[in-house]
Amino acid sequence: MKIEKYSKQYLEPCAALYVEVFNDKPWNDRWNASSAKKRLLSIAGQEDFRGLVSLEDGALTGMVFGSTNHWYDGKIFNIDEICVKKEFRGKGAGRALLGALEERLRMDGVRLVYVLTARNNYSDRYYLANDFILSKDIIVLTKRLGD
């Protein structure tokens, strides 16, 4: 397995992977190539964007996208998306992507990484297995403005 910095050449395969992963269980979203590309472009367009991909024999198997932002006491990093192709899960690609990301973020002086994800699905266990802790202080509120 190889971990590489994301570049534009990976946009199409990343969008295809994104559709495949998040239209599947447990997420059951309804992405298509165009909406997925828009989402990834909007993340990759952020000022302090960082993205990494995992490759097997040159083919994309996983990706992590996010960006650094600034808090009063230093830099924090939001993971927007992380996913690994189904056939390659459970073999350490997810851990390797996070590990490589954390290594780069430490060099950038980032002091905290955070992620929003669904409650009660396995992805929280993935983060807990990677030494994340569930915040007791922060809640997420949402307000629907249309259908």
Ligand SMILES: CC(C)(COP(=O)(O)OP(=O)(O)OC[C@H]1O[C@@H](n2cnc3c(N)ncnc32)[C@H](O)[C@@H]1OP(=O)(O)O)[C@@H](O)C(=O)NCCC(=O)NCCS
């Ligand atoms: C979450 C995801 C990225 C994990 O990738 P992966 O390559 O399977 O993860 P790894 O094999 O590196 O596993 C890393 C650790 O997480 C744990 N883990 C991974 N998937 C898990 C699951 N389904 N249930 C419980 N723990 C899990 C592993 O046990 C491992 O810990 P260990 O080394 O102590 O055993 C992958 O399952 C995925 O793409 N899921 C769909 C997209 C998603 O849910 N993304 C996250 C929310 S945004």
